[in-house]
Amino acid sequence: MASSHNAASSLIQAIDHIPQGVAVFDAGMHLVASNQRYNSLLALPEDLARAGTPLFDIAIFLGDRGDFGPGDPAGLAIERIKRITGAPNSVTQRVGDSGQSLEFYSSRLPDGGLVISVADVTARVHAEQELERVNQTLEGRVAERTAALTRVNAELETARAKADAANHDKTRFLAAASHDLLQPLNAARLYTSTLIERAKSTGLADLANSIEASLTAVEDIMSALLDISRIDSGALRPNPAPVTARELLRKIEVEFGPMARERNISLRIVPTAATVLADRTLVGRIVQNLVSNAIKYTMPGGKVLVGLRRRGARLRLDVIDTGIGFNRDQHRLLFAEFSRLERGARMAQGLGLGLSIVQRLVAALGLSLEVDSQERRGSRFSLYLPITRPSRTAEETGPVAPETSFTTLDLKVLCVDNERAILEAMDGLLSHWGCDVRGALSLKQIDRERLLEGWYPDLVLMDYHLDQTSGLDAIEWLRHNLGAHLPAALVTADRSAAVRALAEDRGIPVITKPVKPAALRALISGMASQSGRTVKRAG
Template sequence: MSETVQTIPSALADPHLRAALEHLPYGLALFDENLDLVLANATYRAGLSLPSTLVAPGTPIDDILLFLARRGDLGPGTPQVLADQRKRLIAHEPATLTRRQSVLGRHLEIHTSALPGQGLVISFSDVTDRIKAEAALEQVNHTLEERVDDRTRALTLLNAELEKARTKADAANHEKTRFLAAASHDLLQPLNAARLYTSTLYERTRGTPMAGIAESIDASLNAVEDIMSTLLDISRMDSGALKVTPSNFNVLDLLKKIEIEFQPQALEKDIDLRVVGASLIVRSDRMLLARVVQNLVSNAIKYTKPGGRVLVGCRKRGNMVRLDVIDTGIGIDRRQHNLIFTEFSRLEQGARIAPGLGLGLSIVQRILAALDHAMEIESVVGRGSRFSVSVPLVAADARPSQAREAAPPRTENQLAGLHVLCVDNERNILDAMSGLLENWGCDVRTATSLKEIAQLNMLEGWVPDLVLMDYHLDQTSGLDAIEWLKQIVGGHLPAILVTADRTAAVRQLAETRGTAVLNKPVKPAALRALLAQMSKRG
């Protein structure tokens, strides 16, 4: 017997060590070099459920293994063969690790280690709780996977339903936009006629009590037009129908058109409207930017008291051009700057001065977001406001700036004798337009189509100085009709396309053909200013 094994009995004689071994939570058994039992603690005895005769010192390991094999602890097979196999394994391997379930249903993890003096230590730990925890965790994981699969299937179905709903909503939105576009044309047609009739009535009754009634009707029709146009714009923007088409253009041209459009309105309210521009090439969507400036100028005039001033201009700022609309109006408190861009929200003082729904600046904000243009606001209550929009500068026009053409003054005989041909497929609009133009001294002829012009020989001995052409004719487009008329009269023929179609595509097509555009319902003051400008050029 080696020295190590010889010292074990003497060491185990220590009562403290024996007590410590008995209280270990692990089963422990010590065998000598002959594989006879030297010591087994209480956990070993209880864990293997061995009879007392098999845990007495000197018990051969063969007896213990055979007992376990007969009881079934070593698995199925011949007990003696199983016992011999197990003995050879633990006798010849320096260490082994096995896990088995005892007859009591406990799961044991058994370790064997050979001692240097050819002795053997067998220990085991009860891992039943750990195995149960692992099984429970595996079950949870399995259940979790099933729940995840169920949730994934549910989400997939939900996403499919949401996609169907989104597709349906998009289709409904596009259909709504298409309907509004069609409906707006049908609604704006009679509104256009009503405004023309009202303007004629006002001019013919000027200086009489009826003039005030006509003016009130015109103001109400103007409010209806503004609401319809604004709601249509919002619908197009919300549905994604608003497309940005950037191009390079001279900002001075835009400002000239603003002056022509709003000068009559400013004069009627006794407001000094000044437009100061510079020949600068910018990049933006020409029509959308014009819509922004129109709304800002309209607001400036609306909230400026008679005798006040509105300045519209532009100036170069680095690689940007800043468009300014400055007024001497009521001003806006700094704490309410965000409020003015909220739909249907109006400041109390502004609501007292002018009617409206509070949609103009909401549209401005949406358009500027689409254009990616920044806007600044400076305002002092009671002194006025400055709205500034920054637009990318492309290049400065190196040519000498042309003298800015001033808006024509409003003289009574300015349009006298002007030959005007009006073409529209609505007879009531033609009657209203004819009455208004004749009241201005124009020589007017009207037709509902090109066929009617030809059948009545309308152009024999009479050549129009200017054509007012509806865009939606029954058999052709207004732009094609204008080209036909130019060939008939032989050369240059100033023309204005009058349409309820406010899309950028129509306006751009008209501009490529050198044709001015006037949207329905026609503002008589804007029509008169445009006629005066074009007749002066002619």
């Protein structure tokens, strides 16, 4: 108890040094702690600044004092509380008791609590008002304009720092929002994949493929915008580690093989046993963008080659195509945002963000990229990676099973996801592949409905963000009850490096949403082979 009290005291002393006012409330909306700046900006009496004070009591006090304007204080207090607790985040401004402009930022905590920060932005508001007045009367007042601009510049520097902070907040928001955005897209992709397989050789095949192409375009745009936001805000933190070149290239055939075959393009991946020092996720993203572009801008019957060559103390990862190419004068346009060469724009849809992301990632990782191209003859994009000694982890990493021609998996698959639409879509796709599928929204449903009585799954496909626990903990629970060697994979819209690292620490493979059917089928086949299960092939 003493250590907890000391920790709380240390926390309060620490937040007293923050220039903004800060208050934290628990899930019952009772004050946990607040700093002196918060109490002074709101001019709270001492009895309302004590731990345990209800948020409603503070709001009633402010309403009685007139801080919320004219009207019934209780009604105004209730409305104010609804406003700051009704959404995950909110930003509001109002006039304080002393006439100062106060800006409030509220954010709900994962446990249901609330944190509120308040800042005195009077100087900024006055600067904005002054700037507006100066702009309205600018003519004929050069001397006054010079003085005003000097003051404004100082304010703008402060505003710039706040804008940078807001940009980081935006990135955090996008990272959280991306999960909710990708969930319905994932369900749509799964439904469409089932439709495509069932519509083969029918009049609906072209329509199903068109829907799939549109969903792919949406996914590409969302991924590109999220990547640019994370890079520009500095949210990406490279984590280089020894990784085999095979590991970097392991998903290229699975992910882009079907696309290349559909376009009648030869995609060749040259294997190598070398080990490089690289951030597997970020370098993988670079290679994915380069290979995607190579296939998009290569005519049917052309070739795309991906491989590595030793160049001194580095490996040169080449993506070579026989595509449309470009001349030297067009080189600078390649990496500009929303810029596409005229001939390329006619060949493939897109926003022109792929190479812009590549350039940003290369810079963030401190690597170098070399480009060589001849118009109408093809291009070579080369990424240089430092060579290192192989680690045990890198050596033990096996290749992903390539896409196979089987149509019947004959496996019992347990799917757990907190989105019912995704469970239904996954059931449709896996059942079409010959699987016996059972789905659940949570571990409680599995236990309540006794889904595993007399039915032992061959493998588990688990969402990460469940309502009561994480997918990784849910997998541990299943293994504890069904057997430690139960094959399981994480299927998640969370693309953060932290989640991937947690999964890798437990030896659990990860596949990101929206799920690509070819990648999912290859993963399931590989897991079944490793567990000793056989896959029935059609014919």
